[in-house]
Amino acid sequence: MNTLSLAIRQIKYENLAFWRNPVSAFFTFIFPLMFLAIFNLLFGNREFEVPGGVTHTSTFYVPSIIALSVTSACYTNVAMSMTFSRDQGLLKRIRGSPLPVWAFLFGRITTMLMVTILLVTIVATAGVVFYGVDLPGKTFPAFAFTLLIGSATFCILGIAITSVIPNAQAAPAVVNASILPLLFVSDVFIPMNDAPSWLISFTQIFPVKPFTSALHTAFNPFETGLGFEFTDIGVLVLWAVIGTLIAIRFFSWEPRQ
Amino acid sequence: MTEFAVDIANLKKTYGNIEAVRGIDLRVNVGEVFALLGPNGAGKTTTVEILEGHRKRTEGSVSVLGHDPSNNERIFKQRIGIVLQKTGVEPYLNVEETIKLFAGYYRHPQPIQQILEITGLEKLRSIRVQKLSGGQLRRLDVAVGLVGNPELLFLDEPTTGFDPSARRSAWEMISNLRTLGKTVFLTTHYMEEAEYLADRVAIMVNGKIVAEGTPKELANHESETTIRFQLNSTDGTLPQHLVSKSTSSGDSIAIKTDTPTETLFEITRWSIDTGNQLKEITVSRPSLEEIYLKLVDKSETKVD
Incomplete structure (x- = not known):
């Protein structure tokens, strides 16, 4: 078998393993949908100001929860599953086999991307059906592109963060401590309209805020252009590069003592 | 072609100030079962992991099937099988899926059915890995190590933590590998295990080889x-x-x-x-x- 077909074959087995872990699969899907329902129940009908006009808060929450879906399926899931596999010795075993390591990573990341696409589709559909949100039309290419870059970035960061996770027991703590504060200050749970301007500028340099901003633009019904936020996308790409460098330098294939 | 499956000269490995391996020479013939015997912390696992390509040596020369394992070549990985001390398989796949997954990585894998028979996992083929007992997991480890039809199989402490009957059946399984003509490099801290399984034994203590020979030769070491x-x-x-x-x-x-x-x-x-x-x-x-x-x-x- 050539390495490309080996990499594609990995996707099949990674998918099998993902869907057979009911707890992980359940939380990956339930969390974002739960937040979508709760926030919309609480604030969904309020008027909400966006560049170019006034709409409802649900127009804010649907792209926000899409951002949450991506961070949870890519960043959180990749970080946890890689740490778990590392502690189990699976990564070491893979490295002792003829499977190229990139093919293994490809399989795992693609599986998470597939999960992300499914989850984003569910969230967007729920947004249309239950909350009357307009799907991106003209801005769809920008939406898809942002989603792709964002998912890839958060998968890479998920791999990079494992270099500071000592063991699988510590994984949830490290992962949540690194992502939850960012979610709170990045227009995911709470609109940042009233936040101090220094905080807003500060969050711009982290990957979550630019991702959410770019998604919000794509979902803005008053957006007149194509909706590409190249500055935001640029920040994401920069984080992807940083994550890659960290992973190359510090990633461990063996359990840590 | 090389004469020896494994050829080590003056191998040294240090971690900071600690000398884990202090200059050892070893040769393993093709087709023999070789045991590296020693107490915990003697440097056995470090040695075997250098041979597998998992660790880089500090000094000395190492040739495994004619390859330098530190190059991590895929062609080298095609020719060896590794059974680590720790199980590393996906818990949510079943036994057969796991073996199939790994079989696909090799150019000339052994038939799945044959692997299941050799390792006695036939009846467990559709059981999820997470439900296997310790002894059964170890069998699966061996199955995964064998599935690529390796010329050389590394077994790092294959029966540590086994009860006596599980150990017996693991031994029988490993003895059967000899009939397949494989070279086996085994580490163990059980003398009995080395005696039962190995054609030749090297005893390693504190990073050095202190005695080497067939079990019989070692027994003659002491004349009293x-x-x-x-x-x-x-x-x-x-x-x-x-x-x-x-x-x-x-x-x-x-x-x-x-x-x-x-x-x-x-x-x-x-x-x-x-x-x-x-x-x-x-x-x-x-x-x-x-x-x-x-x-x-x-x-x-x-x-x-």
């Missing part, structure tokens, strides 16, 4: 034979030159000798001449276990 017997307390005493060589506990007397034939003749002649009956007389060679423990003891005290 022990003659044990009992005397009634009412019986007479042994001649002085025998008493000086003897140790006694209760009624039982043990005499250690390098010349068992002569010593035995002296004892029995004394017995017949004086009419003292020798009861429960035994003549024994030291067991490999005793020799091993003695070697380990000697080498460890020498270092500290």
Whole structure:
């Protein structure tokens, strides 16, 4: 078998393993949908100001929860599953086999991307059906592109963060401590309209805020252009590069003592 | 083609100030079962992981099937099979799926059915990995190590933590590998395991090889034979030159000798001449276990 077909074959087995872990699969899907329902129940009908006009808060929450879906399926899931596999010795075993390591990573990341696409589709559909949100039309290419870059970035960061996770027991703590504060200050749970301007500028340099901003633009019904936020996308790409460098330098294939 | 499956010269590995491997030379012939025996912390796993390509050596030369394992070539990985100390398989796949997944990585894998038979996992083929017992997981480890039809199989402490019956059946499975013509490089801290499985054994203590040979050669390492017997307390005493060589506990007397034939003749002649009956007389060679423990003891005290 050539390495490309080996990499594609990995996707099949990674998918099998993902869907057979009911707890992980359940939380990956339930969390974002739960937040979508709760926030919309609480604030969904309020008027909400966006560049170019006034709409409802649900127009804010649907792209926000899409951002949450991506961070949870890519960043959180990749970080946890890689740490778990590392502690189990699976990564070491893979490295002792003829499977190229990139093919293994490809399989795992693609599986998470597939999960992300499914989850984003569910969230967007729920947004249309239950909350009357307009799907991106003209801005769809920008939406898809942002989603792709964002998912890839958060998968890479998920791999990079494992270099500071000592063991699988510590994984949830490290992962949540690194992502939850960012979610709170990045227009995911709470609109940042009233936040101090220094905080807003500060969050711009982290990957979550630019991702959410770019998604919000794509979902803005008053957006007149194509909706590409190249500055935001640029920040994401920069984080992807940083994550890659960290992973190359510090990633461990063996359990840590 | 290389002559040896494994050829190591002056291999050294240091971690900071700690010398885990202190310059060892080893050669493993093609087709033999070779055991690296030693207590915990002797440097066995470090050595075997250097051979597998998991660790880089500090010094020395290493050739495994003609490859330098530190190059991490895929062609090299195609030719070896690794069974690590720790199980590393996906818990949510079943036994057959796991073996199939790994089979796909190799150019000439063995038929899945055959692997299931060799490792005795046939009945467990559709059981999820997470539901397997420790012994069953170890079998799966071996199955995954074997599925690529490797020329050389590394087994790092294959039966540590097994109960005696699980150990027996693991041994039988490993013995069967010999019939497949594979070279097996085994590490263990059980003397009995090395004796049962290996054609040749090297004993490693504190990062060095302290003895090497077939189990039989190692047993001959120690020349003393022990003659044990009992005397009634009412019986007479042994001649002085025998008493000086003897140790006694209760009624039982043990005499250690390098010349068992002569010593035995002296004892029995004394017995017949004086009419003292020798009861429960035994003549024994030291067991490999005793020799091993003695070697380990000697080498460890020498270092500290």
